[in-house]
Amino acid sequence: MSAGYHFSIKMSMCFSPLASTVSMATRTQQLAQPKANRLRYPDRRSVHWLDKLPPERTGSTTKIELSHLWSDLCRSKKFHTQVTISPIWKVSERALRAVASERLRSLAQPRAPAAGWQPARPLLAPLSRGTQTAVATSRICQLAQPKRRQVLEGSGHKSKPVPVTHLPSKAxxxxxxxxxxxxxxxxxxxxxxxxxxxxxxARNYTASQRLLDLSSPKDRKAPFEGYDPYVVSRIARSAGPSPRIQQLCLPLPRKCSSK
Known part of the structure; x- marks a missing residue:
């Protein structure tokens, strides 16, 4: 390593404590300065100003200043008028002299229908000669007749059946x-x-006591109405503990001290 490098390291080691002392003195003087009194204006009406009094109002109303965005939004929209182009335009000479290729000619051909396609049938298909000259059979004439409903003469009597029409002999x-x-x-x-x-x-029937009890509404009582928590029942007073309960009542052997 060169001698100049060792000299610079020594000089930095000598001046580093001096620089730190100066910086500490500056920081100490900064902290020793008193804080600014922010409450020197006792009649302050807003927290947004701290260094000077707000300007006095001369007018009766507050003047609002719009921002650039609000000003742009208040302006009416500009309708761009589009120049309509005529549907007829001039065809260039090169387009007039152009010759279509085989590919363009094949694409210009209309698409052929499917193999099993048939044209749509008319709404009213013409009737055949046999349909126009057909004669209905006796069964078709019978089915064409409206059904005859049975009419009940009285609610409590039997309904009188409607006589059945005689069927043709061919049936x-x-x-x-x-x-x-x-x-x-x-x-x-x-x-x-x-x-x-x-x-x-049924009019002279007298209800029994059981029917009267069942027809009367149930007596609803409020919760804990007539309940005495200090009353011990006779069964509880004459009950005896089981061997398991007596075993659980005894203290643990490891907690019992031997005397």
């Missing part, structure tokens, strides 16, 4: 059986009337 026995409407059950009494007479026994 089989099975079709005749299926076409016959179902009859009501022999014990069917019809709908029960809304008001019916009450029997004499």
């Amino acid at each position: 089989s026995a099975h079709i005749e059986l299926l076409a016959t409407p179902k009859h009501n059950h022999p014990k069917f009494k019809g709908e029960r009337p809304v008001c019916w007479p009450v029997s004499r026994a």
